[in-house]
Ligand SMILES: [Fe+2]
């Protein structure tokens with residue numbers, strides 16, 4: 255990328271109040287203000303959102319897909335974190 | 350759980366009751382009435398913000414202090430399975446504290462301030478965690494009753510008008526289900542066990558039943574700010590209604606265990622379609638809330654010690670990150 259290319263921004267949209275922002279895609283823009291306006295023009299043309307976040311893509315710290323198995327290994331053998339692990343007789347209600 | 354609202358006394362000016370006459374306030378109330386959600390950057394009345402900060406942080410503190418009574422039994426759980434389960438549950442409660450502190454921070458208060466309020470004794474946490482866990486059966490009773498009461502209280506909060514709080518509650522409620530079931534499973538095992546085990550289960554129920562009912566806070570006629578919280582969509586169901594619901598679902602669960610509720614006045618009322626139950630000892634609740642419960646002092650000491658003893662870890666982590674940053678910079682340069 256030459257130094258004159260516009261930086262990449264990740265776009266997050268809240269579809270309506272009460273829901274969290276969700277990643278919808280990305281775009282290039284000269285600065286954050288332009289990224290916001292462009293995100294509005296590209297990603298919310300059909301009233302898909304009530305709020306937008308843009309984040310410079312370089313600021314996103316992501317887990318390594320190659321390390322996925324090792325990274326998430328601690329959760330794999332802890333089935334007792336799920337309610338279905340426990341035997342509660344059917345006669346017992348509301349639990 | 351955990352949001353008994355007891356630190357708000359009648360005439361307390363810290364949280365102004367809003368009359369809602371300005372255009373902004375009326376617009377705000379209109380949004381609440383239409384069941385719209387409020388998000389961090391939206392305009393909100395000062396009282397709404399303060400009420401939420403107080404409630405959410407009180408809730409967060411309760412999750413954190415709530416780890417102590419159960420933590421007491423991790424090293425003495427009767428089997429490896431029970432130990433792994435209890436560890437996982439206590440871990441969840443730490444997570445709940447985190448979700449809630451983060452939700453509170455969206456309202457413009459810092460984590461450091463909130464922690465300071467807890468450690469200085471300025472902020473309250475749920476009365477229930479000031480009772481001791483003297484036997485293994487208490488771990489069963491806590492999961493069944495205390496987490497059960499928490500679930501009852503927290504489900505309506507998933508529809509709270511403040512988005513970040515509601516979203517945190519949805520996550521928490523999903524995780525709570527296993528907490529209650531593991532507790533009931535312990536009670537089930539004990540109540541089907543030897544006479545000594547049965548007696549242990551009954552003793553735990555005897556000690557935890559009334560404090561669990563107190564978790565729902567003072568009766569409606571003594572909750573001065575409830576009406577305002579209802580109007581703001583922060584609270585959806587009154588303390589007394591939630592308490593009644595809890596009694597109604599829990600009594601048959603106790604019957605199934607073959608245990609006896611420690612309340613001679615408890616009886617099914619056909620006409621009301623609810624259980625009647627005896628009078629709650631409000632003086633006890635008042636005492637526990639104002640610092641005179643059986644474990645208030647040791648709980649606060651444990652939190653303060655943990656915070657002080659963890660200080661070097663927090664500093665070391667920052668120093669380590671700083672060192673790595675400097676190293677990377679040098680390498681790049
Ligand atoms: Fe919790």
Ligand SMILES: [Fe+2]
Pocket residue numbers: 442496499525528
């Ligand atoms: Fe829990």
